[in-house]
Amino acid sequence: MAFLDIEHLEKSFGTNRVVKDFNLAVDKGEFISLLGPSGCGKTTVLRMVAGFETPSSGVIRIDGKDVVRLRPNQRNIGMVFQAYALFPNLTVAQNVAFGMKVAGVPSAQRAARVAEMLALIGLPDLGARYPFQLSGGQQQRVALARALAVRPQVLLLDEPLSALDAKIRVSLRTEIRQIQRELGITTIFVTHDQEEALSMSDRVVVMNGGVAEQVAEPFEIYNRPATRFVAGFVGQLSRIEARVVDPASGEVEIAGARHRLNRPLPAGSVALALRPEVLRLGADPSRELTLTGRVAEVDFLGSVIRLRVDVGHERLSADLFNRPDTPPPAVGSTVTLSAAAADLIVLSA
Numbered sequence: 478m479a480f481l482d483i484e485h486l487e488k489s490f491g492t493n494r495v496v497k498d499f500n501l502a503v504d505k506g507e508f509i510s511l512l513g514p515s516g517c518g519k520t521t522v523l524r525m526v527a528g529f530e531t532p533s534s535g536v537i538r539i540d541g542k543d544v545v546r547l548r549p550n551q552r553n554i555g556m557v558f559q560a561y562a563l564f565p566n567l568t569v570a571q572n573v574a575f576g577m578k579v580a581g582v583p584s585a586q587r588a589a590r591v592a593e594m595l596a597l598i599g600l601p602d603l604g605a606r607y608p609f610q611l612s613g614g615q616q617q618r619v620a621l622a623r624a625l626a627v628r629p630q631v632l633l634l635d636e637p638l639s640a641l642d643a644k645i646r647v648s649l650r651t652e653i654r655q656i657q658r659e660l661g662i663t664t665i666f667v668t669h670d671q672e673e674a675l676s677m678s679d680r681v682v683v684m685n686g687g688v689a690e691q692v693a694e695p696f697e698i699y700n701r702p703a704t705r706f707v708a709g710f711v712g713q714l715s716r717i718e719a720r721v722v723d724p725a726s727g728e729v730e731i732a733g734a735r736h737r738l739n740r741p742l743p744a745g746s747v748a749l750a751l752r753p754e755v756l757r758l759g760a761d762p763s764r765e766l767t768l769t770g771r772v773a774e775v776d777f778l779g780s781v782i783r784l785r786v787d788v789g790h791e792r793l794s795a796d797l798f799n800r801p802d803t804p805p806p807a808v809g810s811t812v813t814l815s816a817a818a819a820d821l822i823v824l825s826a
């Protein structure tokens with residue numbers, strides 16, 4: 478049985494159903510992200526797990542025990558929020574010790590645990606400082622230490638990195654994941670940042686309008702999105718409309734030209750979705766789809782060059798790796814792009 482089990486979870490505020498039949502089985506030690514746009518119900522799910530919000534219906538079990546009727550302080554959960562929620566009038570050490578003090582842990586034991594936690598987050602010497610004397614990244618590490626100090630069964634993180642600047646955010650990602658692995662603590666991480674979710678998680682739950690649209694490993698989510706929403710929300714995507722001429726051989730018509738994709742397609746019309754990295758410059762006999770278009774934009778990003786190419790009425794994104802000996806095509810020039818049929822994501826109409 479899963480360590481954290483959520484079944485048929487529902488939440489309505491008045492007539493507004495914000496979480497709809499949400500199901501999730503989390504293994505012990507697993508790192509799960511809830512990913513979705515603002516307002517899709519991520520925080521509400523997390524708050525129900527923590528006990529700050531009562532479900533309208535459904536079951537939440539931790540280690541086999543139904544916790545829905547337990548108060549937050551009876552649930553053995555650690556939580557970190559987006560905004561720095563440290564107590565401003567307490568030192569770092571006092572912040573980290575807070576939960577243990579409430580729980581009546583003797584002071585010598587508390588001090589040892591605080592030292593252990595501060596070492597874990599890489600701030601062994603900052604126990605005497607106050608929160609205002611720390612950077613944003615350091616404050617969030619202390620918030621993490623405070624959440625972990627009481628040895629929770631489950632760690633809940635609600636967009637803990639979104640208030641930080643880009644560089645710190647990326648380095649703290651790795652650090653949080655390392656600490657989580659080291660402790661083997663079952664974790665749910667809420668984010669609206671797809672890169673965060675894809676890079677950190679064992680599995681990602683993509684949410685839309687209170688519904689979990691897909692629960693899968695990052696590779697699966699990105700390469701085999703289950704719904705149009707997931708395809709569009711996670712990663713860059715270009716879409717081309719195609720009329721299926723022969724479903725069996727996958728012959729399609731795109732902008733007046735015929736292509737044989739050699740893979741079965743549904744009859745009628747389909748949208749073919751292309752990630753920017755599956756398109757290559759130039760024709761290639763081993764790649765079934767060849768498109769010709771006009772370069773509308775060239776974004777030189779450094780290691781990657783993102784071309785925007787108009788093919789018929791569609792504008793496609795194509796990512797090329799930078800090559801010092803080969804300048805990118807010029808805006809206005811005509812280019813040929815190719816893609817392997819196996820790399821196309823077929824979205825039925």
Ligand SMILES: Nc1ncnc2c1ncn2[C@@H]1O[C@H](COP(=O)(O)OP(=O)(O)O)[C@@H](O)[C@H]1O
Binds near residue numbers: 516517518522
């Ligand atoms: N206490 C509340 N009362 C009424 N509506 C709420 C309350 N909390 C959240 N909501 C609504 O529930 C929806 C989901 O919110 P939330 O879970 O915070 O989304 P997310 O974290 O994905 O941005 C939103 O439409 C929000 O306005």
Ligand SMILES: [Mg+2]
Binds near residue numbers: 519520521
């Ligand atoms: Mg939220």
